[in-house]
Amino acid sequence: MSQIDPAVTEAVHLTAGRARQAARQLAAASSTIKNQALLAMADGLIAAADLIVQENRVDLELGQENGLSSALLDRLALTPERIIGIVESLRDLVGQDDPVGQLVRGTTLPNGIRLRQIRVPLGVIGVIYEARPNVTAETAGLALKSGNAVILRGGSAAQRTNHAIVEVLRQAAGQVGLPVDVIQTIDSEGRAGVQALMRARGLVDLLVPRGGAGLIQAVVTEAQVPVIETGVGNCHVYVDASADLVQASQIVLNSKTQRPSVCNAAETLLVDQAVADSFLPQILAALASQSVKLHLDERAGALAPAGVDWLPAVSADWDTEYLALEMAVGVVDGLDAAIEHIQRHSSGHTEVICTADLARAQRFTDRVDAAAVMVNVSTRFTDGGQFGLGAEVGISTQKLHARGPMGLAELTTTKWICWGQGQVRT
Amino acid sequence: MSQIDPAVTEAVHLTAGRARQAARQLAAASSTIKNQALLAMADGLIAAADLIVQENRVDLELGQENGLSSALLDRLALTPERIIGIVESLRDLVGQDDPVGQLVRGTTLPNGIRLRQIRVPLGVIGVIYEARPNVTAETAGLALKSGNAVILRGGSAAQRTNHAIVEVLRQAAGQVGLPVDVIQTIDSEGRAGVQALMRARGLVDLLVPRGGAGLIQAVVTEAQVPVIETGVGNCHVYVDASADLVQASQIVLNSKTQRPSVCNAAETLLVDQAVADSFLPQILAALASQSVKLHLDERAGALAPAGVDWLPAVSADWDTEYLALEMAVGVVDGLDAAIEHIQRHSSGHTEVICTADLARAQRFTDRVDAAAVMVNVSTRFTDGGQFGLGAEVGISTQKLHARGPMGLAELTTTKWICWGQGQVRT
Numbered sequence: 001m002s003q004i005d006p007a008v009t010e011a012v013h014l015t016a017g018r019a020r021q022a023a024r025q026l027a028a029a030s031s032t033i034k035n036q037a038l039l040a041m042a043d044g045l046i047a048a049a050d051l052i053v054q055e056n057r058v059d060l061e062l063g064q065e066n067g068l069s070s071a072l073l074d075r076l077a078l079t080p081e082r083i084i085g086i087v088e089s090l091r092d093l094v095g096q097d098d099p100v101g102q103l104v105r106g107t108t109l110p111n112g113i114r115l116r117q118i119r120v121p122l123g124v125i126g127v128i129y130e131a132r133p134n135v136t137a138e139t140a141g142l143a144l145k146s147g148n149a150v151i152l153r154g155g156s157a158a159q160r161t162n163h164a165i166v167e168v169l170r171q172a173a174g175q176v177g178l179p180v181d182v183i184q185t186i187d188s189e190g191r192a193g194v195q196a197l198m199r200a201r202g203l204v205d206l207l208v209p210r211g212g213a214g215l216i217q218a219v220v221t222e223a224q225v226p227v228i229e230t231g232v233g234n235c236h237v238y239v240d241a242s243a244d245l246v247q248a249s250q251i252v253l254n255s256k257t258q259r260p261s262v263c264n265a266a267e268t269l270l271v272d273q274a275v276a277d278s279f280l281p282q283i284l285a286a287l288a289s290q291s292v293k294l295h296l297d298e299r300a301g302a303l304a305p306a307g308v309d310w311l312p313a314v315s316a317d318w319d320t321e322y323l324a325l326e327m328a329v330g331v332v333d334g335l336d337a338a339i340e341h342i343q344r345h346s347s348g349h350t351e352v353i354c355t356a357d358l359a360r361a362q363r364f365t366d367r368v369d370a371a372a373v374m375v376n377v378s379t380r381f382t383d384g385g386q387f388g389l390g391a392e393v394g395i396s397t398q399k400l401h402a403r404g405p406m407g408l409a410e411l412t413t414t415k416w417i418c419w420g421q422g423q424v425r426t
Numbered sequence: 427m428s429q430i431d432p433a434v435t436e437a438v439h440l441t442a443g444r445a446r447q448a449a450r451q452l453a454a455a456s457s458t459i460k461n462q463a464l465l466a467m468a469d470g471l472i473a474a475a476d477l478i479v480q481e482n483r484v485d486l487e488l489g490q491e492n493g494l495s496s497a498l499l500d501r502l503a504l505t506p507e508r509i510i511g512i513v514e515s516l517r518d519l520v521g522q523d524d525p526v527g528q529l530v531r532g533t534t535l536p537n538g539i540r541l542r543q544i545r546v547p548l549g550v551i552g553v554i555y556e557a558r559p560n561v562t563a564e565t566a567g568l569a570l571k572s573g574n575a576v577i578l579r580g581g582s583a584a585q586r587t588n589h590a591i592v593e594v595l596r597q598a599a600g601q602v603g604l605p606v607d608v609i610q611t612i613d614s615e616g617r618a619g620v621q622a623l624m625r626a627r628g629l630v631d632l633l634v635p636r637g638g639a640g641l642i643q644a645v646v647t648e649a650q651v652p653v654i655e656t657g658v659g660n661c662h663v664y665v666d667a668s669a670d671l672v673q674a675s676q677i678v679l680n681s682k683t684q685r686p687s688v689c690n691a692a693e694t695l696l697v698d699q700a701v702a703d704s705f706l707p708q709i710l711a712a713l714a715s716q717s718v719k720l721h722l723d724e725r726a727g728a729l730a731p732a733g734v735d736w737l738p739a740v741s742a743d744w745d746t747e748y749l750a751l752e753m754a755v756g757v758v759d760g761l762d763a764a765i766e767h768i769q770r771h772s773s774g775h776t777e778v779i780c781t782a783d784l785a786r787a788q789r790f791t792d793r794v795d796a797a798a799v800m801v802n803v804s805t806r807f808t809d810g811g812q813f814g815l816g817a818e819v820g821i822s823t824q825k826l827h828a829r830g831p832m833g834l835a836e837l838t839t840t841k842w843i844c845w846g847q848g849q850v851r852t
Contacts, residue, residue, distance in 0.1 A: 024769075027795075028792060028793070035843055055444055078799050107814060108812060109812070109813070113803055113807065117816075117830075120795065122825050122826075123795065123825070164722055201647070205825050205826075206825070220627075221627070221650055224646075224647055226824065226825070226826045228826075235603065248529070250849065251849050251850060253850075255793040255850075258850070258851050282667065322693070325447075365843050367450070367454070369546065369549065370841070371841070371842060372841070372842040374843075374845075374846065374849060375844065375846040376845070376848055377539055377767065377846030377849045377850075378850045378851055380851040381539065381844060381846075382842070386535070386851070387535070387541060387842070388533060388535060397631070398652065399549070399631050400631075400654075400826060400827040401650045401826040401827040403840050403841070403842075404543075404842050413825035413826070414830075415795070415797070415798070416797060416798040416808070416813070416829075416830045417798075418798060418799075418801065419787070419800075419801045419802070420801060420802045420803030421463050422670070422673040422676065422677065423802075423803045423807065424677060424679075424681075424803075424804045425680060425804055425807065426685050
């Protein structure tokens with residue numbers, strides 16, 4: 001691993017130290033105070049909207065000069081409407097249950113000890129993300145409501161925008177009597193700052209990378225602090241022989257095209273050979289008509305209607321998260337072959353079966369190992385909001401701590417509390 | 427990081443691949459089958475007890491030749507009685523609830539989707555431990571009951587004993603129709619095998635180091651697979667001004683001396699200056715009479731009775747897990763000073779306050795951040811068995827996934843299952 005400038009390490013450690021102090025005060029804050037802070041953050045963003053948009057314009061101009069793609073520029077851009085969206089997501093958090101202090105389980109032991117396991121904040125959370133300024137405020141809001149101090153590191157292309165947002169959020173925290181250091185950034189420390197944060201063992205309780213597969217992979221392999229892997233979704237839809245093919249067609253189209261750039265979009269379609277003849281020609285035509293670029297295996301290719309453009313699928317296609325209007329399509333010999341394909345290529349995000357057969361639906365949900373396994377619904381439902389869990393800091397594709405949408409409860413840990421009357425062990 | 431012999435990496439990857447296959451079959455096994463396997467494992471160990479003791483004798487002889495300490499030799503030694511203990515712990519697992527398939531939460535969403543979050547096995551668990559053959563069978567039993575394949579790596583000094591035990595366990599799994607590869611070891615791959623296991627990203631779902639601080643630290647810093655940190659316990663007992671001093675004395679003695687070599691033994695005693703005069707002389711004499719080596723700060727030293735030997739505490743003492751009849755003792759200026767000391771030096775395991783004052787008890791349990799925070803009980807109660815959770819694979823001192831005793835439920839993850847009727851997102 002590369003050396004880090006000691007001055008950067010020191011700056012990051014000082015930031016983390018301030019976060020720890022702030023986290024201790026925040027952990028003791030009531031839900032009322034935290035909700036007041038969220039409302040002050042929302043009001044502050046509205047009051048500062050002009051300034052934020054102005055700073056964002058500078059970031060956008062620099063981005064254009066630096067040749068950012070139009071997709072990246074679109075993610076970076078903040079309009080007054082988008083600021084309203086952020087403000088609303090902060091206000092929505094007020095209505096959500098505060099997980100801190102919730103009882104997980106408890107009992108009175110035979111020896112009279114009163115035992116309770118309750119939820120407590122993790123402490124200091126680091127979040128590394130790309131140039132998406134909405135993530136700044138939403139992540140800070142989630143951290144605050146769950147009682148955690150947060151250290152943010154956004155993409156450098158959004159540095160001015162993030163700075164303006166973070167200043168507003170810090171002031172809002174201060175207004176209600178919380179330490180301003182519950183929200184900090186290390187944006188000014190550059191890439192070395194990210195490295196130092198990843199190595200800050202004992203100073204950071206959780207690091208969440210939010211972004212593309214490259215960012216996540218780098219953080220997961222290099223970090224020496226606890227990390228939760230989020231968001232890589234190589235999601236499959238399997239259409240079983242017994243499926244209602246009209247319904248299956250709607251599910252495939254929705255999973256692929258409703259918002260192709262996100263992790264819960266489908267990337268691969270698998271079709272049982274028994275219905276390949278009847279299903280594939282129409283779904284391939286429908287996908288093509290929605291500009292989906294098709295990568296077909298041999299059997300699927302043989303069923304492509306005339307006039308539909310396609311490429312032969314190569315082995316890398318089965319492991320590719322296109323995040324675009326692009327899909328790999330294969331024909332499989334029944335349910336178990338589909339499960340086997342999914343087991344080999346799944347990123348553990350969301351896997352769907354379209355079927356009318358109860359036993360096959362059960363076998364699929366039993367055998368497929370992923371954050372979400374679904375029967376007869378679009379992959380696009382794997383989402384904190386859709387699941388009724390509220391806002392999310394990301395969708396965990398790992399198995400430890402949290403799996404699937406990570407909301408407020410997933411940003412907490414637990415503490416066992418024992419009240420006794422002098423018990424000793426014999 | 428050092429290079430690993432590619433042949434070792436390949437062998438470990440093959441082991442992990444077999445474990446994955448076996449884990450898939452085990453995940454689908456009923457509780458009945460898993461319980462039959464546990465009973466067959468218990469019976470098998472009884473039937474093979476003579477052979478195991480014989481192999482253990484060879485390990486012990488080699489250990490003596492290699493100069494192992496008597497404490498290590500004692501941990502390594504297996505007598506018929508100790509084998510009975512292991513057998514009983516396997517049989518106890520039969521009576522414990524199977525976590526696999528348990529419902530965590532669920533609802534019907536407004537759009538009609540039936541949403542359930544259920545517990546599922548993690549998959550493949552690696553356990554790295556020292557030369558304690560009882561851990562081999564107990565860990566394998568916990569993994570099996572929770573539906574996970576396990577890859578074991580015990581201390582090399584116990585290699586022959588472990589080999590004999592593992593052969594019995596594998597045969598027992600096979601007898602009830604489970605794949606024998608639900609239990610494997612990589613003992614024959616040496617230290618390079620451990621390294622390869624730590625880097626087997628995507629092949630190992632959880633790695634648990636069980637052992638001394640050095641082992642744990644090495645695994646936590648080097649591993650590229652998910653790890654849970656267990657068992658370092660720099661536990662404190664704080665005696666508040668309002669404490670019942672007779673009770674406090676019993677708690678301090680029990681916490682320190684009842685089993686000093688384990689992680690939930692106390693290492694530091696903090697006494698409020700208001701009761702230092704009345705409490706310290708007697709507790710120091712009592713500790714000394716039980717052969718506890720004392721490291722006293724200046725104020726505690728001034729109150730040590732004549733005839734009690736002690737050393738001045740140096741700063742390292744406050745961070746030392748002695749795991750022996752040895753204790754650091756300090757005087758603090760009240761509750762907040764005690765909390766501050768604990769925040770600085772705690773390893774996040776178990777922290778105790780002795781007090782009769784309700785507000786101080788609450789402040790302590792609110793402010794101290796550890797796996798277990800206790801009022802008027804011995805530190806020694808932080809234990810899966812004592813908490814009524816059954817056997818444990820270790821005590822987590824980290825905040826992610828599991829905190830405190832890790833039993834069967836902590837060896838599982840969750841899966842969201844959605845049943846729909848064709849829902850798509852709009």
